[in-house]
Structure formats: structure tokens, C-alpha cells
Amino acid sequence: MPVAKHWTVEIDIGEEDGNTAAEARLSTDDGAELAGTGNARLNPADDDIPEIGDELAAARALSDLGHRLLLAAAADIEAVSAQPARLTW
Known part of the structure; x- marks a missing residue:
């Protein structure tokens, strides 16, 4: 399958x-x-286990990124449709 787009996180x-x-x-x-x-x-x-803090902070950052991406998609939908977008998480 050809790759049409490449996104990096x-x-x-x-x-x-x-x-x-x-x-x-x-x-x-x-x-x-x-x-x-x-x-x-x-x-x-x-106990101070740095890996756990890394995992929690990274998971929260990815969750925040996902939410922001969903908001961006909703804004794009509204811009082209002139209708309110009703996307859910």
C-alpha cells in the first residue's frame, strides 16, 4: 500500500x-x-521511579495533543461546511 502522507510525533x-x-x-x-x-x-x-513520571507525563501530553487535533478537525469541518461540528472524544 503506498504511503500518501507521513505524520511524525x-x-x-x-x-x-x-x-x-x-x-x-x-x-x-x-x-x-x-x-x-x-x-x-x-x-x-x-518511591522515586522516574520512568513512571515519564509515562504519565507523556500519556497526558499525547491525550492533550489528541484533543487539540480533534478541535482542529472540528474547526476545519465548520470552515468548509458553515455548520457546527459535533465531534466527540
Whole structure:
């Protein structure tokens, strides 16, 4: 099957003082970009396992990115149809 389009998602993760932040960036082959963010905080009562913070922050960033992509699609639908879009998550 030929590939018509190629989209890439990159996730950057940083940690400081028990707080983990992630940014998920979508880049399309036509130059469009969209980003989502996510955070995780270490509970002082929990063991410090950085991988868990990375996973939580990345998952939240991807979820935020997905929501923003859905909103962008709704805006595009409304722009071409002059009708309210009713997309659900």
C-alpha cells in the first residue's frame, strides 16, 4: 500500500525536583504542527521511579495533543461546511 502522507510525533520529557513535563509535537509532511503538554508530580510518599513520571507525563501530553487535533478537525469541518461540528472524544 503506498504511503500518501507521513505524520511524525516527537515527545520531549524533562524532570526537575519530582516534577515531570512532556511535550508531544505532531508534524505533518505539509509543514503543519500541533503540540500537546502533560505533567506528572511525584507524591512525596511514593518511591522515586522516574520512568513512571515519564509515562504519565507523556500519556497526558499525547491525550492533550489528541484533543487539540480533534478541535482542529472540528474547526476545519465548520470552515468548509458553515455548520457546527459535533465531534466527540
